[in-house]
Amino acid sequence: GNSVTQMEGPVTLSEEAFLTINCTYTATGYPSLFWYVQYPGEGLQLLLKATKADDKGSNKGFEATYRKETTSFHLEKGSVQVSDSAVYFCALSDRHSGAGSYQLTFGKGTKLSVIP
Amino acid sequence: GAGVSQSPSNKVTEKGKDVELRCDPISGHTALYWYRQSLGQGLEFLIYFQGNSAPDKSGLPSDRFSAERTGGSVSTLTIQRTQQEDSAVYLCASSFSIELYEQFFGPGTRLTVL
Numbered sequence: 410g411n412s413v414t415q416m417e418g419p420v421t422l423s424e425e426a427f428l429t430i431n432c433t434y435t436a437t438g439y440p441s442l443f444w445y446v447q448y449p450g451e452g453l454q455l456l457l458k459a460t461k462a463d464d465k466g467s468n469k470g471f472e473a474t475y476r477k478e479t480t481s482f483h484l485e486k487g488s489v490q491v492s493d494s495a496v497y498f499c500a501l502s503d504r505h506s507g508a509g510s511y512q513l514t515f516g517k518g519t520k521l522s523v524i525p
Numbered sequence: 526g527a528g529v530s531q532s533p534s535n536k537v538t539e540k541g542k543d544v545e546l547r548c549d550p551i552s553g554h555t556a557l558y559w560y561r562q563s564l565g566q567g568l569e570f571l572i573y574f575q576g577n578s579a580p581d582k583s584g585l586p587s588d589r590f591s592a593e594r595t596g597g598s599v600s601t602l603t604i605q606r607t608q609q610e611d612s613a614v615y616l617c618a619s620s621f622s623i624e625l626y627e628q629f630f631g632p633g634t635r636l637t638v639l
Contacts, residue, residue: 445630452529453616453630498568511620512558512581513628515568 411436415499415516422489422523430484430519432473432499440501442466442475442482443513447496456484456497489523496520527551529631531617537637538607546602546634550619557600558620558628559592563613571615574600607638 415432422428434440444456444466457466462477471486482499499516530549538544550557559571570584574594585591589607594600604611614635618628 452632453618455627455629458627500568511556512570512573512584513560513568513618514570517567 411514413516419520425488428486428489432482434501436503438503440503443500445498491523494523531631531634535635543605548600548617554619556620558618560616561613609638612638
């Protein structure tokens, strides 16, 4: 079956530090990959996505590259801000999972805290 | 425009009672998903609707859980004879179609079973 493994947190960084959150996946088909973010007290929001190998998703200074050879989709940001403090979820959607429903399979989430 | 809405935002119930959770998807979105977010299990898929039909119920944890969708819009998730392990945040998401990948999530319903 499909699964997503992401680095466990919590992660605490100083403002302007470099961020990497590792994510690897297992899928039976050719998944699309996503990073979702959950800010304190808010719902899940799509941060970025990549739908095929070697695609790079980017948004708000965050980037992740779909690496099929290493089955990875690591999230990076060059300079984090206090406002980036949130929980980040790596996820995949595979049309071969569950009657082609494109359901999302999520990692456990990584809590990021950025301190001034 | 309006996003996905869910009600109630919080629900506290006693063990053994039935509960209904409601989801209003974004207008025009044909695909609707229910997920559950709990401390021990993370985010888990429960059920998926395409229009009013549910071709994928594989994530429902037991026969106490059921869901329906009417008019291709509002969906209700019903949990019968609630147990303490049902305590979680129940999230609803919708997308324009199953082929378009972005799922838009609602704020969730926090269910607490005493």
